Amino acid sequence: MGETKWVAGRLDQYGEMLQIVHPDHIADDSAGAMGQQVEPVYRLADGLTQPRIGTMIAQALARAPDLPEWIDPAVLDRQGWPHWRDALMLAHKGEHGTARDRLAYDELFANALALETS
Numbered sequence: 270m271g272e273t274k275w276v277a278g279r280l281d282q283y284g285e286m287l288q289i290v291h292p293d294h295i296a297d298d299s300a301g302a303m304g305q306q307v308e309p310v311y312r313l314a315d316g317l318t319q320p321r322i323g324t325m326i327a328q329a330l331a332r333a334p335d336l337p338e339w340i341d342p343a344v345l346d347r348q349g350w351p352h353w354r355d356a357l358m359l360a361h362k363g364e365h366g367t368a369r370d371r372l373a374y375d376e377l378f379a380n381a382l383a384l385e386t387s
Contacts, residue, residue, distance in 0.1 A: 293319065309361055326361055333357055340374070350374070 278292035311322045335354050338345070345352070350371035351359060359368035 309363060330358060330361060340371075340378075348374075 275294075275296040275298065276289055276292045277294040278289040280287055280289055282288075309323075309326075311319065311326070313319070313322065333354055338352055340350070344350075348370070349367050350356065351368055353371070353375065356368040356371040359365040360372055
């Protein structure tokens with residue numbers, strides 16, 4: 270009580286009063302709040318929340334190995350794509366078109382290889 274806080278979350282109306290019952294972010298200053306302006310929103314299943322999914326994504330990203338690059342360096346340069354692990358990190362930090370394009374290419378390439386060997 271009596272402290273200034275920056276709060277972000279879903280704003281609901283209860284009677285005549287606006288409230289954020291379960292804030293997504295609470296910060297002491299605007300710099301802390303501004304760092305959270307862009308965040309990914311994941312599809313949820315029953316019982317899962319955005320913060321819980323966010324925690325699981327962060328754990329998975331921390332464990333993602335730094336694999337050798339499988340795309341020709343000339344293709345990476347021409348497209349301006351980040352390396353695989355960097356693309357994963359960037360894609361989960363908000364909108365990053367080139368990272369998403371890179372990961373989509375990887376998925377299509379893997380599907381093509383799977384069809385080639387079957």
